[in-house]
Amino acid sequence: MSRKPKTKAEINAEQLRIDSIRAKFLELDDEEDEVKYQTIVEYCIKNKTCFHDGEFLHCDDNLGKRILKAWKKKYKVKETPDPNYPISKTDKWYRVVPQGPKSAEWTIWHPWNIPYEIFQSRGLGNCGFIAALSAISAHKSIVEFVFRDLELSEHGVYQLRLCKDGEWKIITIDDWIPCIKGIMKGASLKATGGIYQIWPALIEKATAKACGGYKALYRFCAAVAMSTITGAPSMFPCIEQYTERVDEFWRILKDAGDKKYLMSCGTREKKAAKRELKGEPKIALNHAFTILTVLEIGSHRMLRLRNPWGRSAWEGKWSEEWTGWTDEMILKLHVLQKDVSGAYWIEFEDFVKYFRVVSICRWRADWYEIRLKMVIGGLWDGRQKNIWITVPKACEISVTAILPGTNDCYYHTWISIYEANASPHEQQILYCAPVAFSTEDVLLQPGDYIIIVSKFYHPAVREERNVVIHSSIPISARFCDWDPMKMVGIVQKTVEEKGREVVRQRDDVSIKKYEGPSFVVAMAQNYSWDRHLHVHTRISRIEGAKLSRGQQNVFNAVFGDVIPPRSSQILLVAFYVTTKKKDRDSMSIEYGLSKEKVTKVGRKNKAAHIPKIEPTDYIHHTIVME
Structure with missing residues (x-):
């Protein structure tokens, strides 16, 4: 979701707030929220009314542009109205549990719950959030933890526990859900046996309220969604970072699948994929899916994914239409697996071709x-x-x-x-x-x-x-x-122990790179007793990188450093979320020993460090060797 740039006054106010923060432990105090809940219920009973949340109004601003756009005259509703939801085409909000005589049953959670079958409403762009809900749907204990209780509220007042920004909060909501021309637009479960479960729509609404409206759920990060609902740690390895180590990436997926972690994945951006994969089998691009299963069957490495639209989005190998199925694979991948609408199989080799990122939430109930x-x-x-x-x-x-x-x-x-x-x-x-x-x-x-x-x-x-x-x-x-210098020492010792030596000049100079899937750290050590080590670190290109020398989206940048005798220094740290190995290799280093205490970059720049190392650039401070 795009955010408006902050004004200078807002930036200053935010910095004053941060400056006032003192380190503290965070604990959930729900006494005030319990009083709030009881007060709302008593008011509704006394006035014979349902709850209308004054903190999250039924207004256009909380719906957001995506939903409001659907109200344009040319917009055509493609879904068939549900007869159990007799919604007027002029209503923008409707109670998730209809009032009056009912021909069906509504509940928060039902024992007949079918795992994974959470459906995304058209046109909202919240596939990441729905894919996360789908993964969570297989774990009743998570839903029980989130809700105050699993009892339907006659007055439509609910309290949910969400981990917003890493801090547990109690979110109080009503049960009014956005509608578009007679169609409910909340996250929905497939009605089974005439039973409607409303927990997905209520979690979606609580998250929307906590994050500033339904507009905030557009392109919502699936990893953040899963951590917001569970409070558990998440990781989201980018597939491009493992192009040279696909077996390692498979082990990450297989281990997460074996441990029953919550997982989702996202396909590549449309422009890049269409440019590089012309004529390839079609798949929904720039879209999120839930990962249901990770299997090895003989030489086949297989993933079972689910599309939150409720229909398959894959037309390649191992799709329903593919003609190469064997009886053994039909037995193991279809007959022995529960039927889930929108689920399909894809081989790992195709997965790494079409997908960009995976979200893994390490939820463990006993931690x-x-x-x-x-x-x-x-x-x-x-x-x-x-x-x-x-x-x-x-x-x-x-x-x-x-x-x-x-x-x-x-x-x-x-x-x-x-x-x-x-x-x-x-x-x-x-x-x-x-x-x-x-x-x-x-x-x-x-x-x-x-x-x-x-x-x-x-x-x-x-x-x-x-x-x-x-x-x-x-x-x-x-x-x-x-202690900032203790921190520098820890980082330098890590590079010394885990780094790969890229330069070695007798016993005078050592330059090492410490690399991970998403970062590179370069460090120089000057062992000489009487000469200064001059190092020029060049970055030819790293798209989207964050550099410790304060630059981003770099092309052909050069950083100069002079390291005193018997000293060591971190030259540069590059951190990136999405990049290829060839971009990491774009860091080159030139060096030389000299009596000079300053170096030169370009025609005019001449200093000990270019750009200047500020007092707060602790990670680049030199340490004297023992």
Whole structure:
């Protein structure tokens, strides 16, 4: 969803708010929400009326442009009106449970629930959110956790628990849902045996209210949707990042499928796909699907996907119309699998060709969580904090850092986890990398650890983060002081231990690259005793990258650094969500030893660091070697 640029006054007000934040633990206090619920119910009973939510009005602004556009005279409704929803063609809002005599049964959740069969309404562009709901529909315990209870409200008042921006909130809503010319436009379940389940439409409405209206659900990130509903950590590996390591990507998918994680996926953008895949079998592009199953059958690596439209969107190999089916594959992929409308099979080789990103939500009912609010970035003044955790016995943890108010995952946070009490030489670093949302699961042995949450892109600007520590057993946490140079030391030690050496000049110079699927870190070490190391780092092209030297969407940029004798420095960090390996290889490095203490880039620039390294660019500060 596009957002209006903030005014200068709004930016200043937001920065003042962030500057006032002090690190704290987040806990849900629902006493006030319980009083609110009882007050609303008592009012409705006394006045013999249904609930109209004054905090989320039945107005055009909350519907958004996508729904309002459908009210244009030329718009034709393609769906057939449901006789159990006698909606006037002039109504824009309608109660999800019709009032008066009913020829069908309505409920929040029913034992006859058919997993995955959540349907997207036409023209709303919210396929990512619906694909997430479809994945959740196979887990009744999630729905039970979200709702105050699973009882229908006569007066249409409901309370739902959502994890907005990493913080649990109770959202109170009424049961009025958007309509277009007699057609209900809320997320819907297939009516089974004359029974209508309304939980998808109510979760959709609660999310719309929490995020600023139904317009916010347009192109809503599926990973964020699943984490908002479950509170669990999510990851969204981009397939382009694994073009040279497709087997590793398959292992990620297979492991997530075996563990029954919630999963969805999205096809490529229309323009790029049509340009590169001319004449290929058709599939709905720029569209989200739910991943139902990940299977290996002999040499075949198969995925079963579901289209939220309720019909197959794939016309290639293993589609219903394909003529190459064998009796064995029909048995294993059709006869032994439950029928789901809109589901189809696709082979992994075709999947990586047509799809762009996968969202994996690691929801585990038996895991524990600690939630915190903190500020990262800016000049070190004592307000930035680290997190000290104590682990009583071996366990796994995952750390999530969320930038409030974004409704997407396209930002970064640098997360480091290391032993708290060991000496620098013996200290074990368990995790150190930039992440877009959550870390992987990290195995910790009994002991004390420190978690550093920081940033490298525009580090002078303070930003808010809601941090979640998920753990397989109960652990304890407290805040402790943040030391920027300790952070630099942890990053440099990680590159030293895990990096790939790309330059080695006798015993004088070492330059290493530490790489992950979505980042590259370059570091130079000057072992000489009396000469300065001059390094020029060139980026020929990285589309959509965020660089630690403050640039984005770079083409042919050069960064110059002079590293004193017996010192080391991080030269550059590049973090990206979607890019190909060839773009990562566009980083080249030139170097030389000299008595000169300044270097030259271009005709006029001459300094120790080009561009200048600011006091808040901690990650680029030099460290003297022992």
